[in-house]
Amino acid sequence: MKKDARLSETEEGTVLYGVDPIIIGDRFGIDYIHSYAQDSPFFAGLSKGKLLGSRCPGCGYVYATPRGSCMECGSKTEWFELPLEGRVHTFTTCYLGSEAFLGEAPFTLILVEFEGANTLFLSRLAGADPEEMKIGMQVKARFRRKCTFRPTDVYFVPYEGDDQRRR
């Protein structure tokens, strides 16, 4: 036993915001080892310029955002390739946002509807000013050249294509 034992000192100090009450800076961060698991083929698809959705072999429900299991009947779904053109179902331009995306503001979010799909797909829209945005406008998928295996590897731009039937 050592009576003169000491814990080591550090020179880190502490960020102090106030003393009454005492308010200090305190960091909390985690690096995850995140598996896309059953959603993996979607992200692999983005790296090949493909937009993959899910189709239910049991009831025929078609998902524009993939899900491994059908919410209508519980069957295991199958992957299929979505068309790369769709329409804006709704939109918003964000001037503020979460800290992670503040540097990208303003950015426009859209929910895309595809011919023949029962559900929608959330994405970013580039190339249109907020005042040019309209529900029903035609949009086309573009893929980032350098993929990051994030859903933002695909985004949409305005597109003047053949007129399709609106949802």
Next chain:
Amino acid sequence: MREVYIIGGGVTKFARARPEADFRLLVKEAFDRAVEELPGPGRDKIDGTVCSYFSDYFTRQLMAEAMVQDYLGLCPKPSRRIEGGGASGGLCLHAAWEAVASGRMEVCAALGFETMSRVNTAKGNELIALASDTNFDFPVGGFYTGYYAMMAQRHMHEFGTRAEQMAMVAVKNHGNARFNPYAQAPAMLTIEDVRSSPMVSTPLTVLDCSLMSDGAAVVILASEDAAHGLCSRPVRITGVGSAGDTMRLADRPHGKVVPLPHENKDDYEGLKYPGVHSFRGGRIAAKTAYEMAGITDPPGELDFVEIYDSYTSSEIQGCEDLGLCRYGDGGRFVESGAPFMPDIDYGLKFRGEGGWKSVPVNPSGGLLACGHAIGATGLMQAVFAFWQLQGSIGKHLGDSTLQVRNARRGLVHTHGGTGTSVTVTIIEAVS
């Protein structure tokens, strides 16, 4: 199931920051107010607690519910956490109701808090957005105001709702809050103030959005026997309903409206439902609670509603989900003046048309003006409803302006996610 009563309620003032009190002390402040009207040492009558707080990231303290229980001096009584995003407080109220209704407890305290000032606003929005699909939604630009804004935009497209009608909700709720000393942001606003405030996410401006807050709220529930022994003016919970919907807005079905008893199915011919313009969870939670309480004509049988107005648009959508007006009429319902307090001057001219009955919506000021300390919010709404039905608003707020005349039956509505988890609770005065 046994009848369940509310016998006590307490809230802290909601504020942008309460650095002088941590989550335990905030709950203690609300708890002491809730038990002070009970006879004897009120604390001793409590058999156990349920506690709601939304985010581990805001609190950065796991098992915080146990620490609250500990701080209140309620060990070794049972406690557990209830969490469901913004619906946490409403779900917590239901958990306490279940504890008493089942006979497990005679008296159960529902505790709720959130301490959101511990991060900056942008980080706060990020922590909230983690309650969206982190594979497909969050990385695209995760931001709840953005999600609700897309729903508002579709509501405008589908039904012709206008931003000015949404702004009237902000005028109403901030206006009501002028008479509520617990509210974070009382203000006399104009439609122009709301529309000219900084744009957050089109069409929602800063004043269309609720506030981040530090705060706590406590509701004490009891069985019939306990209630009459402990409280001179208990109120009764006569209906509870909760329902959910898909986490991702993109997955919402485009099917058929679920009608309430006073609605005609044919009115909604051709309307794809819920899509992203309406909240199926809110409708089904309401339908369940109405059936339990025996309500067949909600606007005629409710005297006031505390709705989860995280955004002005979601109050309009919520009024429709609850059947206060038909789907699509929410904007005109607001314009008619029906959800405003009849005796308060808001500086607005109402159209008075549409034939809607007066049903004050968010007489307290709602989340828009009282603030939104997520885990506490649903319980805060329930405390204000409790005081309304006791007729004790004047006593508790020091001003009876917000007392709804002859308040016999009220409704409390909470939302988690984008209507991903919704609770409805019907509370009635006891004659």
